[in-house]
Amino acid sequence: MNFDFSDDQKMLKDQARKFLSEKCTTRTVRAVFESSAHHDAALWKQIAQMGWTGTAIPEEFGGLGLGYLELCVIAEEMGRALAPVPFSSTVYLFAEALLVAGGDAQKKTYLPQVASGEIIGTFARAEGPGAVLPKTIRTTLKNGKLSGRKIAVIDGPIADFAVVLAQTSEGAGERGLQLALVDLKGAGVTRTALDALDASRGHADLVFENAAAEPLGAIGEGWSDANRVLDRAAILIAFEQVGGADVCLAAAKDYAMNRYAFGRPIASFQAIKHKLADMYVNNELARSNAYYGAWALSTGARELPLAAASARVSATQAFDFAAKENIQTHGGIGFTWQMDCHFYYKRAKETGLVLGPQRAWKDKLVTALETSNA
Amino acid sequence: MDFEDSPEEAAFRAEVRTWLDANARRRDGKRDRLVDELETAAGDELAASRAWQKTKAKAGYARITWPRGMGGIGGTPMQSIIFGQEEGKYDVATGAPFAIGLGMCIPTLTTYGSDEAKKRYVWPAVQGDEIWCQLFSEPAGGSDVANLRTKAEKGEDGAWTINGSKIWTTGAQFSDYGILLTRTDPHVPKHKGLTMFYLSMKAPGVDIRPIKQASGNSGFNEIFFTDVKLPDSQRLGEVGQGWQVALTTLMHERLAVGGGQGGGLDVPQLMALARELELEDGPAIRNAAVREKIADWYVRSAGLKYTTFRTMTALSQGKQPGPEASIAKIVVASKLQDLSAFAMDLEGEAGILQGPDAPMQGAFQGGWLGAPGLRIAGGTDEILRNIIAERVLGLPGDIRVDKDVPFNKIPTGR
Numbered sequence: 001m002n003f004d005f006s007d008d009q010k011m012l013k014d015q016a017r018k019f020l021s022e023k024c025t026t027r028t029v030r031a032v033f034e035s036s037a038h039h040d041a042a043l044w045k046q047i048a049q050m051g052w053t054g055t056a057i058p059e060e061f062g063g064l065g066l067g068y069l070e071l072c073v074i075a076e077e078m079g080r081a082l083a084p085v086p087f088s089s090t091v092y093l094f095a096e097a098l099l100v101a102g103g104d105a106q107k108k109t110y111l112p113q114v115a116s117g118e119i120i121g122t123f124a125r126a127e128g129p130g131a132v133l134p135k136t137i138r139t140t141l142k143n144g145k146l147s148g149r150k151i152a153v154i155d156g157p158i159a160d161f162a163v164v165l166a167q168t169s170e171g172a173g174e175r176g177l178q179l180a181l182v183d184l185k186g187a188g189v190t191r192t193a194l195d196a197l198d199a200s201r202g203h204a205d206l207v208f209e210n211a212a213a214e215p216l217g218a219i220g221e222g223w224s225d226a227n228r229v230l231d232r233a234a235i236l237i238a239f240e241q242v243g244g245a246d247v248c249l250a251a252a253k254d255y256a257m258n259r260y261a262f263g264r265p266i267a268s269f270q271a272i273k274h275k276l277a278d279m280y281v282n283n284e285l286a287r288s289n290a291y292y293g294a295w296a297l298s299t300g301a302r303e304l305p306l307a308a309a310s311a312r313v314s315a316t317q318a319f320d321f322a323a324k325e326n327i328q329t330h331g332g333i334g335f336t337w338q339m340d341c342h343f344y345y346k347r348a349k350e351t352g353l354v355l356g357p358q359r360a361w362k363d364k365l366v367t368a369l370e371t372s373n374a
Numbered sequence: 375m376d377f378e379d380s381p382e383e384a385a386f387r388a389e390v391r392t393w394l395d396a397n398a399r400r401r402d403g404k405r406d407r408l409v410d411e412l413e414t415a416a417g418d419e420l421a422a423s424r425a426w427q428k429t430k431a432k433a434g435y436a437r438i439t440w441p442r443g444m445g446g447i448g449g450t451p452m453q454s455i456i457f458g459q460e461e462g463k464y465d466v467a468t469g470a471p472f473a474i475g476l477g478m479c480i481p482t483l484t485t486y487g488s489d490e491a492k493k494r495y496v497w498p499a500v501q502g503d504e505i506w507c508q509l510f511s512e513p514a515g516g517s518d519v520a521n522l523r524t525k526a527e528k529g530e531d532g533a534w535t536i537n538g539s540k541i542w543t544t545g546a547q548f549s550d551y552g553i554l555l556t557r558t559d560p561h562v563p564k565h566k567g568l569t570m571f572y573l574s575m576k577a578p579g580v581d582i583r584p585i586k587q588a589s590g591n592s593g594f595n596e597i598f599f600t601d602v603k604l605p606d607s608q609r610l611g612e613v614g615q616g617w618q619v620a621l622t623t624l625m626h627e628r629l630a631v632g633g634g635q636g637g638g639l640d641v642p643q644l645m646a647l648a649r650e651l652e653l654e655d656g657p658a659i660r661n662a663a664v665r666e667k668i669a670d671w672y673v674r675s676a677g678l679k680y681t682t683f684r685t686m687t688a689l690s691q692g693k694q695p696g697p698e699a700s701i702a703k704i705v706v707a708s709k710l711q712d713l714s715a716f717a718m719d720l721e722g723e724a725g726i727l728q729g730p731d732a733p734m735q736g737a738f739q740g741g742w743l744g745a746p747g748l749r750i751a752g753g754t755d756e757i758l759r760n761i762i763a764e765r766v767l768g769l770p771g772d773i774r775v776d777k778d779v780p781f782n783k784i785p786t787g788r
Contacts, residue, residue: 001690002690003376003683004375004687264770267770268770270759274763277766285673288676288681291375291684292676299376314676362666362669363669365672370659
């Protein structure tokens with residue numbers, strides 16, 4: 001039994017924590033929140049220089065070729081720091097879409113640029129409120145031209161490229177779906193930055209009018225390719241969520257130990273102690289589920305869909321709970337703009353919705369369970 | 375990261391399998407019994423448990439981490455887990471009747487008892503000939519166990535006289551011996567006036583009465599002591615040091631790595647039920663509300679399973695397990711209660727029934743009736759949250775209004 005990260009991986013994690021605790025404090029996050037910028041460009045540049053963007057990209061495509069366990073430990077630290085950079089969009093979604101569905105030439109063209117930090121990429125699926133289903137995808141891909149609209153695309157305002165889920169033949173449902181790679185700086189692309197809860201990350205509406213796009217993967221494979229990308233990203237984002245949830249618990253504890261009421265630290269009241277104990281339990285369960293996800297991702301295990309859904313549901317629940325109860329522990333000061341609590345509350349919701357909501361992931365989880373029991 | 379045995383672990387596992395093949399039959403797909411966790415075996419089952427325990431003791435598998443000649447092989451906690459995993463695949467009697475004695479009482483005896491006592495009691499307990507119980511809780515002291523009132527008074531002859539009562543004692547009705555925490559000085563603060571003894575459950579003046587639980591079963595007992603005489607040689611630890619001795623006992627309880635609590639009733643059984651039932655809008659397994667609940671409970675079960683794997687990894691690397699091991703009972707007991715209630719709701723009017731008259735032989739009704747006890751026994755949900763808050767998170771202890779108050783001046787309420 002060796003269900004833990006290796007000493008080298010833990011060392012990488014320590015290095016990441018040290019770097020981010022110096023270069024990415026909540027002051028850094030606040031600066032992005034309070035400006036019109038959608039990310040911290042200087043921080044992003046330094047992160048790319050250290051090679052983190054290429055952690056799991058094979059060496060033949062310009063990456064470090066370390067692997068997913070290494071990417072998981074970095075993800076946890078990015079989550080702890082609420083890093084205001086397009087890491088999840090570029091690394092967990094765009095690069096993974098290329099690795100899942102891209103041809104050799106496409107990988108050779110784009111992955112080295114991801115690894116070096118030259119390009120920012122993203123992934124666009126939803127076209128409106130409610131569930132994303134094969135029949136709700138109305139963006140079309142015909143003869144290399146993309147037309148349609150994608151909403152709330154993470155890092156959409158600053159991305160250079162997007163992988164888009166598109167329909168190649170109207171009314172064909174899943175059989176007609178295909179992923180497409182589009183240059184967002186090209187003709188026929190209009191993007192509008194949107195007002196999102198978590199302003200430390202940019203979100204945009206992308207409108208395509210006969211924009212030049214290249215297919216990524218085969219026609220009819222778009223839906224399953226997209227799901228494979230989402231499964232991988234779900235595990236990596238679960239690590240970010242676990243990192244964020246742990247910070248919330250530490251912040252709630254720190255405040256409760258130092259805040260006195262009725263002549264004693266509020267941390268000595270059982271109402272607060274039990275709340276924090278519940279946070280701890282949720283966080284540990286989420287961490288363990290995320291570890292299983294890391295194992296499945298790093299080995300390409302058959303159990304990956306179940307592991308991904310479990311990691312995501314568990315981590316989303318833990319981060320949501322920790323973020324809201326951190327505010328509650330702080331009392332009135334906790335919901336002011338000047339305190340940091342709301343950054344985590346918002347990031348918890350952002351990470352909990354960006355790959356689709358809990359409801360959808362719970363359904364996926366049970367589907368995976370039914371398959372594994374069959 | 376992998377789930378493989380180390381070469382040493384694999385070798386031990388192979389050795390264990392060979393021994394089990396020679397001494398027991400495999401389950402061969404026979405399903406685990408759904409048991410009430412708080413029940414322990416009696417009658418024929420107890421005889422079978424004793425026989426299997428004896429077989430294991432001779433081979434050194436009864437208490438793997440203990441020295442050779444004491445029922446063990448001086449093994450590691452990881453080897454103990456491996457044996458448990460392999461043993462679970464065979465159709466053998468439960469070791470539950472010996473769990474409290476070997477997990478808590480005998481370690482206390484070996485820490486504080488005389489050499490003669492160790493010589494006399496350890497081996498019979500290890501091989502299942504003698505069963506031990508733990509006599510701490512009282513009607514006036516559950517979570518606040520140091521509030522106990524059972525009196526031990528020393529006579530002119532140096533012997534002790536015990537009067538009082540204990541409650542919630544698992545397995546007392548078939549126990550031969552017990553360790554007994556008593557009050558020897560009511561004039562000092564409560565933790566300071568306690569003394570630990572061991573005694574025969576067959577001694578004159580010991581009256582054991584099973585308690586009928588809400589489930590109708592009787593796993594627990596109330597014990598009354600009327601002028602029970604104990605020689606001073608049956609004292610464990612110094613007079614007035616009983617609380618320190620009790621902490622040793624409880625520490626051994628916590629060293630046990632979490633096992634199959636919850637009686638095997640979990641998501642797979644709920645899914646099996648949901649596959650069989652029709653609801654207003656079709657098969658229950660296709661119902662969105664049902665699926666959402668299944669997912670919620672699955673991530674908690676899976677989270678616990680992989681938390682155990684993390685604990686085992688620490689053990690496998692020769693480290694002490696971290697505090698993550700302490701969360702199991704909080705998660706399992708509440709989940710069992712909620713999941714059982716939800717399943718009964720799915721059953722509709724048939725959910726009113728119990729036992730063989732109910733769907734799935736009343737499995738969920740059994741879980742629902744057992745869950746309240748599981749949330750209380752061995753540390754209530756509330757006490758466990760205090761333990762996590764104080765020992766894991768380092769939050770302050772409660773303000774104790776009875777801290778420096780002599781025991782006989784502490785208000786007692788009703």
